[in-house]
Amino acid sequence: MREAAMPDETASVQTATAPPSKAMKAVISCDALQALIAALAADYLVLGPTVRDGAIVYEEISDLSQLPAGWKDKQDAGKYRLERREDDAIFGFAVGPHSWKRFLHPPVETLWTGRRDNDGFSIAPAAGEPRKFAFIGVRSCELHAIAIQDKVFIGSPYADVGYRARRQDAFIVAVNCAEAGGTCFCASMETGPEAKNGFDLVLTELLGEARHDFLVDVGSDAGAALLGRLPHRSASDADVAAKAAIIAQTRARMGRALETDGIKELLQSSPNHQRWDDVAARCLTCGNCTMVCPTCFCTTVEDHSDLTGNTAERVRKWDSCFTLDFSYIHGGSVRETGSSRYRQWITHKLANWIDQFGTSGCVGCGRCITWCPLGIDITEEAAAIRANPMTAAGGQHEGT
Secondary structure (H helix, E strand, O other), rough: OOOOOOOOOOOOEEEEOOOOOOOOOOEEHHHHHHHHHHHHHEEEOEEEEEEOOOOOEEEEOOOOHHHHOEEEEEEOEEEEEEOOOOOOOOOOOOOOOOOOOHHHOOOOEEEEEEEEEEEEEEEEEEOOOOOOEEEEEOOOOHHHHHHHHHHHOOOOOOOOOOHHHHHHHOOOEEEOOOOOOOOOOOOHHHOOOOOOOOOOOEEEEOOOOEEEEEEEOOOOHHHHHHHHHHHHEEOOOHHHHHHHHHHHHHHHHOOOOOOOOHHHHHHOOOOOOOHHHHHHHOOOOOHHHHHOOOOOOOEEEEEEEEOOEEEEEEEEEOOOOOOOHHEEEEEEEEOOOOHHHHHHHHHHHHHHHHHHHHHOOOOOHHHHHHHOOOOHHHHHHHHHHHHHOOOOOOOOOOOO
C-alpha cells in the first residue's frame, strides 16, 4: 500500500472567495473530485479512464464511480492484463491502449461533403461544431505527446482546421504517475513521470491508511478558477513532500530504459545494420505500434460517392508506415520489405523527427511494446544497434 503523510489537521477546508493563484498548491478530497467532474460536465464533454473489455480505456464519464478505482495494469512486451489492487487508488495504473490522440485527431474524420443539385455542385465542410473536451487523468508522457501533435497540426501556417478547433478549448486535468508500468520509459525521454506544464490542473493522489486526497497544482487561469469553485485547503509541507516522494519512487521503478545520447546520429548512420533484418523476421508489419502510439499522425484520404452520384465525401483515416500502400508510388511501394518499414518507423520516431520538429517523436509511454503481438521492444532494438554499431548487412536496402 502506498503511504502518504497525514494532512495538517489545523488546515481548514474552504471554498475560496477569489480564484486561487497559479502558484497555489491545494488539497481536495474524493468528493471534491466528483464536484470537479460535475463542474466540467456543464461546459465540456468529460473524458476519462474507465474499465471496459479487460482494459483501461478513455471514454465519456459523468461520475467518480466510473473511474478505475482499485485497478492496476500489469504490462510487459506483448502482454497486458488488469489486476485488483490492495487499495482504492483511482489512478493506480499506467496507460492503456487508448491515447488522447483519438479525440483530437480522430481515427476517421469526414473532411468535406459534396452534393450535386439543380444549380451545380456544392462542397460543404464537415457538419457540426466540435464539442469542447475535458480530459481527466492525462499523464505527463501524454501531455508531451499532445504538445508534439500540436506542433505537427497547428505549429505551422498550414494548420489542420479540425484539430485546432478540437484542441483550442480543451481543458486538461493531468495526473502525476504513482505507478510505473512494466514497459514505461518516460524517465529516459524526460517526459515524466511528473507533469510540469501543458495542463490546467494536475493531481497527485495521496493515499494512506487514513486518507485519500489529491494534491492539486494549478497550470492555468482556467484551472485556478475551477479550483476556486471546489472545496479545498492549502497544501501543507507534508503534502508537498508526499508528492515528491511518490514521483521519485515512480521514476526509480521504470520498467524500461532507453539511452538517448547520440541516438539520432546512431540510427541515421545505420541504414544497413543487420538488426533490421533480425527484427523483420519477427515483425508482422501489422501497424499495432503506430495505432497505439500517441504521437504517430500518418493518414490516408479516401473519396466516396453514393450510387446515384449525387453525393460524395472525402474521409481521412489513420494509416501506418508499416502498410505497403502507405509508401506506394507509380511502379510500387518505396519500402517493400518488413525490415525497411520497421527501420523507417524507429528511425523516424527516434531520429528524423528531431530534424523535422525539434524533439523526439517518442514519449516513453511503452504502448508500442505492450501492444505488439510479438513483443518487439523499441528500447531493445535501439540498444542492440548501439551495442554493435559497426555490424552491417551486405548490400543496399531499398527505401534508404
